[in-house]
Amino acid sequence: MDVLDHAEQYLLLHGRLIDRLRFEAMFRGGPRERVLDALRGYQNADGGFGNALEPDLRGAGSQPEPVEVAFWILDEIDAFDSPMVTAACDYLASITTSDGGVPWVLPSVMDTPRAPWWQTDDDPPGDLVPTAALAALLHEHGVDHPWLAPATEFCWSRIAALKEPGAYQAGAVVTFLDRVPDRERAEAELARVRDDLLAAVSFDLAASGHVHFPLDFAPAPLRLPLFPQDVLDTHLDALLAAQTEEGGWTANWAMWTPLLEHEWGGHITMERLKTLRAYGRLPA
Incomplete structure (x- = not known):
């Protein structure tokens, strides 16, 4: 077989x-x-996604991360022309913090069944996860929505301040730099933060536990020269x-x-x- x-x-x-x-x-x-x-069936009336589309978030209510899951599915079937995208962007605009990013998770998660690592405070800041991937996919598919420009600037500013990112942040940065239209700026930023990104990657095939390997950062061939x-x-x-x-x-x-x-x-x-x-x- x-x-x-x-x-x-x-x-x-x-x-x-x-x-x-x-x-x-x-x-x-x-x-x-x-x-x-x-x-x-996973999208809510507010335009966000929930209902365990991200399996560790069991609640029905919308959260930022399931929007990313939905966007990757829409990407794989080339369906960014779906009305679900505009509705999701409207939802993102409704939860965006003053700096232009969306939080990793909203406080409403605390009232729902969830994996123990989904924790937050009462006023979470914007985060590269999932803002960077959301912005990257919207750019990739040429979506024009008012949410995108400030979210893009948020990503640039956070990447400029990046220090010792964890694996999830590093992956978000790679996704953003690989797809954002300003290629000259993306390549310059990669050259500056490349070593920090690679420090979050496990190259040891025998490594155990929740580690992240090169293909987690490059699930498809990258434009960026990151891995030989x-x-x-x-x-x-x-x-x-x-x-x-x-x-x-x-x-x-x-x-x-x-x-x-x-x-x-x-x-x-x-x-x-x-x-x-x-x-x-x-x-x-």
């Missing part, structure tokens, strides 16, 4: 409907409209080898309630398949 057939079996047995439909759209010629139909091809090839070989006997890929962080093993498993399986396809590692 090849990689795709094996993954399909895993998703059929364990994946959420949205991840099964994503697989059908990407690899079996299924309609993207089915993915959009499923994604709408031999490093990417080594990690792509390891990624193929990590497919489980069930056909999926697993998370390297704690599952705090049993349901999440397969909710995350289906999502991660789709992300790993996307990476393998982007680098030409899936059968034709």
Whole structure:
């Protein structure tokens, strides 16, 4: 059984409907409209997304991070023309802090079931996570919305002040610099912060725990000169080898309630398949 057939079996047995439909759209010629139909079920009346689209956030209410999850799904099926995007941008504008960014998580999370690491204070500041990825994807798809310009300036200012970023912040910076239209400025900033970004990457394939490898920062080939091809090839070989006997890929962080093993498993399986396809590692 090849990689795709094996993954399909895993998703059929364990994946959420949205991840099964994503697989059908990407690899079996299924309609993207089915993915959009499923994604709408996670969007709220305020334009934000919730309802466990990000599996560790179990509450129904909107949060910034599930908007990023939704945007990546819309990116993979080239559906940024969906009305869901404008509604989501309106939501982002409603929760933006005075400096132009959106918080990592809103205080309303404290009243909902969630993973223990989703914590915040009563007045959280804007954060590169998820502001940078949201802005990057809007730029990538040419979306014009009033939220984008101040969010972009927020990202530039935070990158200018960047010191010893964690893995999630580093990944957000890479996503932003890889897609923002001002290529000269992006390349100059990369040259300045490259060593700080690479310090957040684990190159040791034997590393355990919640570490982040090169392909987590470069799930598709980058415009930025961040990783040499031999490093990417080594990690792509390891990624193929990590497919489980069930056909999926697993998370390297704690599952705090049993349901999440397969909710995350289906999502991660789709992300790993996307990476393998982007680098030409899936059968034709």
